[in-house]
Amino acid sequence: MRKALVVFSGGQDSTTCLYWAKKKFDSVESISFNYGQRHCKEVKIAEDIARGARVPWQLFHMDLLNKICDNSLTDPDMEVDKEKPANQPPNTLVEGRNMLFLTYAAIYAKSKNIQNIVTGVGQADYSGYPDCRNEFILSLNKTLNLSMEYEYKIHTPLMWKNKKEIWAMADQLGIFDLVRYKTLTCYNGIIGEGCGHCPACFLRKRGLEQYLKEIGQK
Numbered sequence: 309m310r311k312a313l314v315v316f317s318g319g320q321d322s323t324t325c326l327y328w329a330k331k332k333f334d335s336v337e338s339i340s341f342n343y344g345q346r347h348c349k350e351v352k353i354a355e356d357i358a359r360g361a362r363v364p365w366q367l368f369h370m371d372l373l374n375k376i377c378d379n380s381l382t383d384p385d386m387e388v389d390k391e392k393p394a395n396q397p398p399n400t401l402v403e404g405r406n407m408l409f410l411t412y413a414a415i416y417a418k419s420k421n422i423q424n425i426v427t428g429v430g431q432a433d434y435s436g437y438p439d440c441r442n443e444f445i446l447s448l449n450k451t452l453n454l455s456m457e458y459e460y461k462i463h464t465p466l467m468w469k470n471k472k473e474i475w476a477m478a479d480q481l482g483i484f485d486l487v488r489y490k491t492l493t494c495y496n497g498i499i500g501e502g503c504g505h506c507p508a509c510f511l512r513k514r515g516l517e518q519y520l521k522e523i524g525q526k
């Protein structure tokens with residue numbers, strides 16, 4: 309039996325990955341992380357979506373992460389960068405986040421005899437987050453295999469897809485409306501269509517408009 313663990317945040321990308329994994333694998337589980345992000349309702353949304361998908365869900369607490377680095381996702385006093393600054397990542401970057409999450413995911417996966425780990429990171433709409441890049445994922449996959457002597461396979465079905473293509477994928481998976489109205493991607497914590505002007509909303513909305521145009525619905 310092919311089993312997979314999805315690193316799941318309740319956003320557009322990881323929800324698409326969750327349903328992709330349900331199609332591809334015989335058995336799927338999911339985990340979310342609470343690291344003191346601005347919008348703790350993100351966790352509740354993830355739980356509800358996982359439950360709706362009938363996928364077992366676990367929450368891991370990683371509070372230390374927000375205590376040791378400054379970023380606007382966990383510091384309510386810091387304003388979210390409206391645009392990616394030149395030559396540096398935006399201040400929403402939580403340093404090392406994907407490496408830590410995937411490492412904890414791998415430890416948990418091995419304990420449950422799961423070799424496949426699915427994550428929604430990608431570099432097509434490159435956000436400036438170094439740990440979303442393919443090179444990093446390949447490197448970490450190798451490191452995890454060596455560190456735990458286990459044959460992990462990290463799957464990144466969205467790695468080369470832009471937001472428009474991710475909307476198309478959600479539509480093909482039959483979850484277009486679920487993603488559109490029930491997921492949370494917005495940095496200002498507004499579910500569904502979001503605030504419309506933060507960097508996450510900008511990418512999501514632009515991709516949605518392009519996709520709707522392509523299928524002739526706008």
Ligand code: ZN
Binds near residue numbers: 493495496507510
């Ligand atoms: Zn927003």
